[in-house]
Amino acid sequence: MKGPVYDARIRYTFLLVLTLAFLFLSILAPLFMPNDPNHASLSDAKQAPSAVYPWGTDWLGRCVLSRVLAGAPVSIFSALVIVGLTLMVGSAVGIACGYWGGKVDSILMRIVDIFLAFPGMVLALAVAGMLGKGLNNAVLALVATGWPTYARLMRGQVLTLKEENFVHAAKLNGQTTVSILFLHILPNALRPVVVTASLSIGGTILSLAGLSFLGLGPQPPLAEWGSMLADGRGLMQQHPWIVLYPGLAILMTSILFNLLGDSVRDVLDPHDSRNLFQKVKRKRIP
Amino acid sequence: MNRRIWQEPILRYIARRLGSLVVVLLGVTFLTYGLMYLSPSDPVEMLLQAQGIPVSENVVLALKEKAGLDRPFLVQYASWLGNFCRGDMGQSLIDGQPAAEALQAALPKTLLLTLTSVLVTIVLSVPLGILTAVRQNRFSDYFIRLLSFLGHSMPSFFVSLLLLYVFALKLRWLPVLASDTARGLILPTLALAIPMTGKYIRQVRAAILEQLGQSYVDGAISRGIKPGAVLVRDVLRNALMTLITLMSLSVGSLLGGTAAVEMIFVWRGMGFLVMDAIRMRDYPMIQAFVVWMALIYVLINFLVDLSYHLLDPRVRQSLEVN
Numbered sequence: 018m019k020g021p022v023y024d025a026r027i028r029y030t031f032l033l034v035l036t037l038a039f040l041f042l043s044i045l046a047p048l049f050m051p052n053d054p055n056h057a058s059l060s061d062a063k064q065a066p067s068a069v070y071p072w073g074t075d076w077l078g079r080c081v082l083s084r085v086l087a088g089a090p091v092s093i094f095s096a097l098v099i100v101g102l103t104l105m106v107g108s109a110v111g112i113a114c115g116y117w118g119g120k121v122d123s124i125l126m127r128i129v130d131i132f133l134a135f136p137g138m139v140l141a142l143a144v145a146g147m148l149g150k151g152l153n154n155a156v157l158a159l160v161a162t163g164w165p166t167y168a169r170l171m172r173g174q175v176l177t178l179k180e181e182n183f184v185h186a187a188k189l190n191g192q193t194t195v196s197i198l199f200l201h202i203l204p205n206a207l208r209p210v211v212v213t214a215s216l217s218i219g220g221t222i223l224s225l226a227g228l229s230f231l232g233l234g235p236q237p238p239l240a241e242w243g244s245m246l247a248d249g250r251g252l253m254q255q256h257p258w259i260v261l262y263p264g265l266a267i268l269m270t271s272i273l274f275n276l277l278g279d280s281v282r283d284v285l286d287p288h289d290s291r292n293l294f295q296k297v298k299r300k301r302i303p
Numbered sequence: 304m305n306r307r308i309w310q311e312p313i314l315r316y317i318a319r320r321l322g323s324l325v326v327v328l329l330g331v332t333f334l335t336y337g338l339m340y341l342s343p344s345d346p347v348e349m350l351l352q353a354q355g356i357p358v359s360e361n362v363v364l365a366l367k368e369k370a371g372l373d374r375p376f377l378v379q380y381a382s383w384l385g386n387f388c389r390g391d392m393g394q395s396l397i398d399g400q401p402a403a404e405a406l407q408a409a410l411p412k413t414l415l416l417t418l419t420s421v422l423v424t425i426v427l428s429v430p431l432g433i434l435t436a437v438r439q440n441r442f443s444d445y446f447i448r449l450l451s452f453l454g455h456s457m458p459s460f461f462v463s464l465l466l467l468y469v470f471a472l473k474l475r476w477l478p479v480l481a482s483d484t485a486r487g488l489i490l491p492t493l494a495l496a497i498p499m500t501g502k503y504i505r506q507v508r509a510a511i512l513e514q515l516g517q518s519y520v521d522g523a524i525s526r527g528i529k530p531g532a533v534l535v536r537d538v539l540r541n542a543l544m545t546l547i548t549l550m551s552l553s554v555g556s557l558l559g560g561t562a563a564v565e566m567i568f569v570w571r572g573m574g575f576l577v578m579d580a581i582r583m584r585d586y587p588m589i590q591a592f593v594v595w596m597a598l599i600y601v602l603i604n605f606l607v608d609l610s611y612h613l614l615d616p617r618v619r620q621s622l623e624v625n
Contacts, residue, residue, distance in 0.1 A: 127326065127327075127330070128330070130323075130327050130330075131327050131330030131331055131334060132334075134327050134328070134330075134331050134597045134600065134601050135331065135593070135596070135597050135600070136554075136555040136556070136558040136559055136596055136597065136599075136600035137555055137556040137557070137558055137559050137560045138556075138559040138560050138562065139558060139559035139592075139593055139596045139597065139600075140593075141559075142559055142562065142577060142581065142593075143335060143338060143589060143592075143593045144338065145581075146577070146580075146581035146589055147338040147339060147341070147342045147586065147589060148338070148341060148342055148343070149342065149343060219456060223456075223458040226458055226460075227458055227459075227460060227563055230458075230460045230563050231562060231563055231566065231578060231581075232578075232582070233581070243458075243460075246460065246461065246464065247460075250464055250467075250567065253464060253467070253468055253472065254468075254472045257468060260464055260468075264461040264464065264465075267458060267461060268453075268456060268457055268461065271456040271457075271458075272452070272453070272456040275452065275455065275456050
């Protein structure tokens with residue numbers, strides 16, 4: 018019973034519970050805030066961590082802990098929304114390409130190629146920069162950057178699946194295209210897409226924080242971790258807590274989601290990690 | 304076999320790829336130009352506001368006519384594209400400087416930063432990746448993987464701030480602002496290389512492990528060839544394609560990905576320039592930046608694909624058959 022797969026499942030369950038607890042807590046975060054995150058009082062500005070302000074205050078005298086907590090839902094749920102939208106748009110295009118093929122396929126795949134020709138964050142910078150600052154445009158920018166990957170992945174899956182016997186059987190039974198797609202193809206094609214999506218959550222959190230660090234994300238007074246870092250960096254020398262805590266919040270969140278992503282992959286996509294090279298070496302060294 | 308030179312498979316392949324590149328780049332320019340039209344704010348009004356001229360309808364209309372912005376979208380796009388291909392990428396709305404000049408001045412700085420960070424990434428991640436693969440599930444494997452996981456989870460702007468705090472502000476070993484000297488380049492390079500190294504150690508490890516699981520490794524070792532020799536002569540050579548792919552991916556992620564680091568260290572490269580342009584809504588500059596970046600990226604990918612043909616006989620052969 019016990020073995021690598023069993024271990025992976027335990028780890029996955031543990032991380033899933035941890036992540037869900039974390040998400041739940043981040044919804045409730047506003048209840049734990051010791052102070053009003055947007056209350057500025059210049060007499061309390063740039064205070065070191067104390068009992069009243071556990072993580073200190075920023076240049077306007079706002080409580081850093083309260084602002085980090087207030088920023089949690091924005092940073093985390095926006096990233097989840099981005100990954101969800103990317104997955105849906107990409108999968109829809111991929112299914113259309115793979116299932117219908119022909120002209121639909123070649124036109125859509127050309128569009129995918131065009132989107133893939135923008136390196137890294139360039140498209141996101143262009144979209145967020147041209148459409149203007151704000152959380153909605155930042156989300157749109159990252160969805161525009163991410164969907165082609167899913168489209169390609171899904172297309173490949175559907176191309177192999179549609180030649181399977183169970184799909185032919187469903188067709189011969191007279192099932193509608195919609196039911197073939199949703200009952201037979203989609204459930205079988207979803208696995209690698211879900212793995213990719215869960216691996217990308219951590220990176221998406223970082224990308225969103227990056228856009229917001231550049232001033233393209235949520236606008237003040239809304240608290241967001243990336244923009245807290247950007248605004249506080251000038252004060253870092255004397256008042257490092259203004260930058261340190263939001264930075265650690267980003268780091269911890271992305272570590273948690275990266276761990277979850279890795280373990281989702283281990284569970285859904287188990288691979289043989291046997292390493293013969295090492296076995297030989299072990300024999301040589303008694 | 305008396306084949307003419309243009310019938311060589313590799314040349315036909317290059318021609319086909321270049322053809323599709325042109326189509327992709329046309330799409331890229333169309334999308335980039337079209338984005339301006341989705342923007343809620345009018346560039347002419349932005350320009351007037353930036354110059355402090357009161358916005359009146361007559362002035363706006365006259366300027367639009369002068370700039371050709373009153374013509375239909377496709378006509379505008381075609382004339383913009385025509386100018387672009389001749390090297391005229393429009394002028395900055397803010398100071399009237401030609402976009403091409405501004406970008407040309409900034410490009411070498413970004414390329415230098417990209418080059419140094421990719422080099423540092425390779426120098427760190429390839430040996431460490433190999434080490435973790437060979438010593439799988441031992442202490443050094445776990446330790447390096449832990450560090451690489453941490454690096455992978457850190458955004459480059461947070462790494463920049465940490466490095467700045469420790470090495471520039473507290474220890475005062477290195478300058479806060481990046482200057483053109485080698486010393487000024489160290490911190491921005493590390494800030495970009497550390498997260499990438501974290502990411503690529505894992506991928507190098509996976510690539511090497513995959514090779515180590517192949518039966519040719521078992522065969523060589525059972526014939527008595529030393530594991531170290533197998534590693535260097537065969538495994539590394541077979542993993543070369545993956546390494547090249549990783550390298551091109553990292554260059555791709557740095558084009559545009561350097562923006563935050565350039566801002567922090569005031570390194571006046573492309574990222575710094577485009578962030579300025581975005582803040583000022585300087586559309587011609589943003590458009591020129593995006594198209595240039597896409598062009599560079601597409602060309603790099605093309606060269607990488609070509610290198611597969613030169614390095615891997617299997618890829619070459621599949622071409623001959625077709």
